[in-house]
Amino acid sequence: MFGLAKKDATLLLVVVGLTLLAPFILNPFPTDSAMAQFNAGYPDLMQRFVIFGIFAIGFNILFGLTGYLSFGHAAFLGVGSYSAVWMFKLLSMNVIPAIALSVVVAGLFSLLIGYVSLRRSGIYFSILTLAFAQMSFNLAYSVLTPITNGETGLQLTLNDPRVLGISQTADGSIPVTGLFGLEMRSTYTMDVGAWAFQFNVGYYLCAVALLVAFYLAIRIFRSPFGLMLRAVKSNQQRMNYTGLNTRPYTLAAFVISGMYAGLAGGLMASMDPLAGAERMQWTASGEVVLMTILGGAGTLIGPVLGAGFIKYFENIFSKINDNVLHGWFSFMPDGLENFVITIIHPFIGKGWHLTLGLLFMMVVIFLPGGLVEGGQRIAALFKRGKKDDDGADTSKATTPAE
């Protein structure tokens, strides 16, 4: 189906199901219950899951397949955001031209940076990409203020020229982003008993973009081009002596992943039309590395899982504070309650980084293949249990690159 093998088509259908039903799946707890704060089914967070999922899928095409570890991919995301905001300012509030420009500009920018950085490999390549990204960040922050609006960040104003559209609405406010009249911010809330499920236009636009991005990634993984990228990671020497020119292969992978980052940046600006230099900072570049490794570098679904995992932690764990804990542990005697809370305190709220860091270390040490490997091991346990019952023979070797 869609030119995919059965296993890949199944994976795609599962991802389609999960993204389209996300407003239900991520909202399992009734609105008024104590667990409601673990709900992630609100538009803002769902958009972030999907946008960072796209970012990580693209990053994985470079890192997971070729093994070239870029520490500067946030620069392409940032460039994408700036491009989109400029499109909103100058042309129209329609998200399509804005996103298209984001992808194109990020592609050109990554062609330039990739062309220079790919002259080196290994740690030197990583350092070059990091240097370029920090340069971009600093330029955006200071020298290029006329384009980026410096530390304030690029925003819409009431005087934007907007060729195909209006500078301000009848009531004197800034118009909102939309898709041929459909506003990105509009949300339909469905009340079912104690639950409130939110369906947001912006989220569904991002979801469609994710599905296209994911589908293309599967095609790339299974294509001759994808095979060559894995060959680059495995043995460049053999490639060269097999008549293959590695440079254009790595450059193409770099540009494709840069365009994915640009798409993510463009979507981010389409959801909330502003762009700041901090989006290009090295911490942002490091985050996508973490997402990819945590989920499982070189696997199809891993980067999406990693992105969701980290964004969930960032947004949900960070909101648990001592008051919430007191609520949970109030059944304990006072002394014990305070003791338990003192122990947990460093790991929640502002301390969510600590928890995430510990989890990341555990994954890297015990599950080098990331969350995907964890999933595979659990699945294998179940299978073995079944097989033992049937008395069937031992299973075959695993296939690479799920």
Added chain:
Amino acid sequence: MSILEVKDVGKRFGGLQALSDVNLSVAENSVHAIIGPNGAGKSTLLNCFVGKLIPDTGSVMFDGQSVLGRKPFEINQMGISRVFQTPEIFGDLTVLENMLIPCFAKRDGAFELNAIGSVQSDKEIGDRAMQMLEEMNMADKRDMHAAAMSRGDKRRLEIGMCLSQEPRLLLLDEPTAGMARADTNNTIDLLKQIKNERDITIAIIEHDMHVVFSLAERITVLAQGTPLVEDTPDNIKGHPKVREAYLGETA
């Protein structure tokens, strides 16, 4: 007709003259061996044929065209394939994938951005790779990780990958180094079979006399970076200069 013409090649590494005045001609469809003691410059010479090194002086012509200044992938596309001293294969990939890659390189050239097509449904390439695996007697290992194979199998796979490109000249750098006697004999048989079944020129660097004398039609003896003599195996065996320089104490 000679397919590889080496004229007056010299190469210096700092204070060391690794090669000097190397003249050599490899006849088309022959098996030509280059022998010599350790450090004689055999690998250095071979590296000058494949674009890894550029000689300081002289010329290297393949089929009438100079190879000097060309990159390794360009020289391979001209029709020269190389087998390394320690097998160079794609260890992270399966045996079949290892074989698919040179087949794509042969058909599609040095770079082809085919990111939407499917490897699995490319029948032409798939059949070619499977046929080659069968010829190498390793079709049953197709789904195995290449890194997990024995040294002998890796060597066999590497030779098969080179052959799948139908090169006109196959270069081998000590293909049996570090192998047990049984594996060495298997490799000799494989090379003999390859030679019998197709029009191919083989240039082999070797340390092991047994291998050289069972395969080569002509032998060049290299000592201290210069060819000493070039002749048939029978004449080389009895040559006094060779015994002195190479066979040394056995004389």
